[in-house]
Amino acid sequence: MPKLFGRKRPNIRDAAAAEVPDTRPSAPRYRWKGGEDEERLDELSRIIVGRAKELIDHYQEQMRKAPSRPEAMAWFDERARFLSSPRIGEIEEHKANGGKVIGTMCVFAPLELIRAADAIPVRLCSGLHNTIATGEELMADAGLCPMVKSTLGVKMTHASPFFEASDAVIVPMVCDGKFKLGEVLQDFMEVWMVNVPHIKDTQQARSMWLDEVRALQQQIETLTGNRIYWEELKREIQLSLRAQTVARRLYDLRKADPPVINGRDSLLVNQTPHTEDLSVWVEHATVLAQELEQRVRDGIAVSDPEAPRIMLAGAPIMWPNFKIPQLIEESGGSIVADELCSGTRWLYDPIGIDEWIWDDMFQAMAERYLQPSVCPCFTPNDPRIGRIKQMIEDFRVEGVVYHVLRGCHIYNGESTRVKQSAEDRGVPMLIIETEYSQEDTEQLRTRVEAFLMLVRARRKKAAKAKRRAFKTIDGSEGGDGA
Amino acid sequence: MTKEEPVVAGIDLGSTYTKAAVLARDRVVGTGITPTIVDLDAAAADALGEALQAAGMSRSDLDMTVSTGYGRRGVDIADHQVDEIYAKARAAKWLGSPWGPVRTVIDIGGQDSKVIRLDEAGDMDTFLMNTKCAAGTGRFLEQMAKVLGVPLEELGEIGEGAEHPVELSSTCIVMAESEVISLIAQRRPVKDIVAGIHRSVAERVGNMVKQIGVEEVVFFDGGPARNVGVKKALEEFRGAELYVPKNPQVSAAIGAAIVARDILREGKLPDGKPLEGIEAENPIDHWEGPPAGGGGQ
Numbered sequence: 001m002p003k004l005f006g007r008k009r010p011n012i013r014d015a016a017a018a019e020v021p022d023t024r025p026s027a028p029r030y031r032w033k034g035g036e037d038e039e040r041l042d043e044l045s046r047i048i049v050g051r052a053k054e055l056i057d058h059y060q061e062q063m064r065k066a067p068s069r070p071e072a073m074a075w076f077d078e079r080a081r082f083l084s085s086p087r088i089g090e091i092e093e094h095k096a097n098g099g100k101v102i103g104t105m106c107v108f109a110p111l112e113l114i115r116a117a118d119a120i121p122v123r124l125c126s127g128l129h130n131t132i133a134t135g136e137e138l139m140a141d142a143g144l145c146p147m148v149k150s151t152l153g154v155k156m157t158h159a160s161p162f163f164e165a166s167d168a169v170i171v172p173m174v175c176d177g178k179f180k181l182g183e184v185l186q187d188f189m190e191v192w193m194v195n196v197p198h199i200k201d202t203q204q205a206r207s208m209w210l211d212e213v214r215a216l217q218q219q220i221e222t223l224t225g226n227r228i229y230w231e232e233l234k235r236e237i238q239l240s241l242r243a244q245t246v247a248r249r250l251y252d253l254r255k256a257d258p259p260v261i262n263g264r265d266s267l268l269v270n271q272t273p274h275t276e277d278l279s280v281w282v283e284h285a286t287v288l289a290q291e292l293e294q295r296v297r298d299g300i301a302v303s304d305p306e307a308p309r310i311m312l313a314g315a316p317i318m319w320p321n322f323k324i325p326q327l328i329e330e331s332g333g334s335i336v337a338d339e340l341c342s343g344t345r346w347l348y349d350p351i352g353i354d355e356w357i358w359d360d361m362f363q364a365m366a367e368r369y370l371q372p373s374v375c376p377c378f379t380p381n382d383p384r385i386g387r388i389k390q391m392i393e394d395f396r397v398e399g400v401v402y403h404v405l406r407g408c409h410i411y412n413g414e415s416t417r418v419k420q421s422a423e424d425r426g427v428p429m430l431i432i433e434t435e436y437s438q439e440d441t442e443q444l445r446t447r448v449e450a451f452l453m454l455v456r457a458r459r460k461k462a463a464k465a466k467r468r469a470f471k472t473i474d475g476s477e478g479g480d481g482a
Numbered sequence: 483m484t485k486e487e488p489v490v491a492g493i494d495l496g497s498t499y500t501k502a503a504v505l506a507r508d509r510v511v512g513t514g515i516t517p518t519i520v521d522l523d524a525a526a527a528d529a530l531g532e533a534l535q536a537a538g539m540s541r542s543d544l545d546m547t548v549s550t551g552y553g554r555r556g557v558d559i560a561d562h563q564v565d566e567i568y569a570k571a572r573a574a575k576w577l578g579s580p581w582g583p584v585r586t587v588i589d590i591g592g593q594d595s596k597v598i599r600l601d602e603a604g605d606m607d608t609f610l611m612n613t614k615c616a617a618g619t620g621r622f623l624e625q626m627a628k629v630l631g632v633p634l635e636e637l638g639e640i641g642e643g644a645e646h647p648v649e650l651s652s653t654c655i656v657m658a659e660s661e662v663i664s665l666i667a668q669r670r671p672v673k674d675i676v677a678g679i680h681r682s683v684a685e686r687v688g689n690m691v692k693q694i695g696v697e698e699v700v701f702f703d704g705g706p707a708r709n710v711g712v713k714k715a716l717e718e719f720r721g722a723e724l725y726v727p728k729n730p731q732v733s734a735a736i737g738a739a740i741v742a743r744d745i746l747r748e749g750k751l752p753d754g755k756p757l758e759g760i761e762a763e764n765p766i767d768h769w770e771g772p773p774a775g776g777g778g779q
């Protein structure tokens with residue numbers, strides 16, 4: 001691989017296009033009939049966008065109700081407004097200047113490579129409910145995870161400007177849903193499938209993964225016409241490290257007791273980089289971190305300081321589908337930690353570089369996506385359970401809410417073991433199985449409210465036991481429990 | 483804190499019936515049941531009125547009213563709300579059983595079923611609720627009775643003495659319906675079909691019990707608790723005798739009334755918040771204000 005230091009990058013389209021084989025698929029093989037009725041698609045897209053706006057309004061209104069919401073959230077709010085986000089204009093401009101956009105799903109696309117080739121990565125996993133019916137026209141499996149069908153529906157209806165702007169999409173083969181999704185999507189756009197090994201810590205898996213990332217590099221270079229050199233890769237790795245540092249700061253700030261930021265806000269902050277310019281995100285996240293640090297010093301709670309401390313675990317929750325976190329927090333819980341792939345999971349284990357030489361850099365960057373990942377698509381997945389246990393301790397979690405998207409078998413399959421290990425630490429866990437629609441909200445509310453009662457009861461019991469123990473040692477009355 | 487035992491009421495707004503219970507001097511002095519109608523306030527007023535009448539009291543005698551059930555957030559006459567799982571747990575502890583303190587509550591409701599385990603002190607320790615599906619609920623029994631053309635209340639007796647209970651392979655209401663119809667066409671004795679239906683419900687609920695672990699005494703609650711067939715099938719399946727309270731339908735309402743009493747006694751809401759100053763609000767949401775539109779739209 002050539003290593004050019006500080007040389008102006010030649011455009012391989014004109015210069016050495018032959019060097020990089022074109023691996024793009026040929027024209028669509030199957031046609032979707034519904035795609036020919038443009039009027040209907042326009043109508044659908046209008047409805048979907050309108051509904052997304054309603055949802056965003058609703059949840060943002062609820063989130064603003066926190067008695068003392070951090071001021072720095074304003075920027076994140078603005079950026080989360082979907083169609084009216086200023087980000088769309090920025091992306092349009094980038095494209096007008098010949099720039100490329102590359103869609104990603106899950107947390108396995110090498111973002112540093114994409115950015116190093118001057119392309120914009122956008123995560124396309126969708127949280128919209130009313131695109132599912134359209135998605136089902138091509139993936140009719142009633143037992144399939146709603147995220148997969150929803151994401152497909154978004155493409156079919158052309159509802160998302162981010163999806164429409166994407167020149168290609170990187171789809172990791174993590175679960176049945178995702179890999180068939182990639183297949184179907186191929187009839188609509190360029191799709192790069194990535195083989196994610198399910199057993200990840202063997203030598204074979206490591207070298208296969210490196211090859212996969214190398215192949216992606218080629219595809220990215222071919223699409224953008226930009227070769228990726230040492231300088232750009234280093235620059236982008238450093239940017240990722242900066243982002244992870246501030247994300248880590250925000251993560252640590254959630255350990256504060258009383259909490260200084262709501263779980264919903266935190267989740268939104270962690271999802272903003274899905275579409276935003278990471279360097280701009282770093283600026284605003286830093287401002288937020290500073291504000292929160294001040295709050296910790298001043299002891300300002302964002303909401304009820306006595307609220308049960310809840311950890312959100314399980315299947316992804318994608319903005320604007322904040323049904324579950326909204327339910328937990330409006331029922332009086334405080335989400336102090338999450339381990340969602342749409343939450344804090346992206347910042348686990350920063351890229352560790354010993355020496356800034358190409359091979360080391362490339363390898364460290366690639367491995368960062370595989371080794372620290374605790375998605376349930378890996379086996380054995382004890383590191384995930386270990387991580388959850390650690391988080392329970394670090395964040396003083398009193399109850400775990402485990403979100404299962406109906407049809408996500410890999411998350412569901414791990415739920416019992418996670419539950420057992422949480423219970424082993426005396427922390428109860430509530431498993432919520434749901435879909436994207438809102439119709440089960442009231443049924444879920446009953447469970448969530450009862451669960452919060454249970455957490456409070458356990459807290460009381462623990463305090464009583466402590467007092468009793470104190471009494472017997474001391475002979476005195478003991479302090480007052482929480 | 484009040485010196486004398488307060489007079490309190492609980493209203494349970496379920497999906498089919500609205501139930502009320504009035505408690506005075508630590509005793510249930512009146513209960514009322516009325517079908518749930520669209521106007522939840524009217525249904526609540528009706529049920530409460532009936533309970534008060536039975537007690538020989540009027541609304542002004544009430545020190546506090548707490549609502550529970552799916553419709554709990556939609557009524558004005560209640561001072562506070564509590565979820566029905568917690569209400570059931572409180573009721574089971576308070577009602578108790580002649581065989582000793584209750585440790586497990588099995589509740590088969592109209593729309594859902596739940597299993598609650600209580601600790602030695604009778605407080606809720608853990609619970610499990612069925613997923614969003616009618617299998618293993620009162621709804622399932624109701625629908626099957628309809629298909630067989632027999633009254634729901636008689637279903638229990640009809641299944642007695644079945645020699646070869648059928649095995650229903652589907653738990654889904656729609657699928658089970660066509661399965662039952664084909665069994666009728668095969669001229670299988672109704673007795674056997676009914677016993678099979680009871681077994682299907684018992685298995686569904688029994689599996690939840692298995693997940694949580696059963697501890698005696700087991701308190702069997704909810705409408706289908708009055709169905710001897712389901713009770714027996716569940717006892718066979720779980721190997722534990724079930725205690726059915728005298729009036730299983732109103733136990734959630736009783737639980738809500740107990741919660742009202744707790745609040746007055748302790749001067750604290752169930753979530754630990756002090757009572758003063760926030761009385762008018764939903765205790766659960768007091769730091770955010772009542773959510774607009776009930777969260778779902």
Ligand code: SF4
Nearest residue numbers: 106107174341375377
């Ligand atoms: S948890 Fe599932 S959806 Fe999320 S990144 Fe991992 S594989 Fe993808």
Ligand code: SF4
Nearest residue numbers: 145147175177315408
């Ligand atoms: S939520 Fe589960 S089933 Fe759905 S895409 Fe992610 S891993 Fe796959």
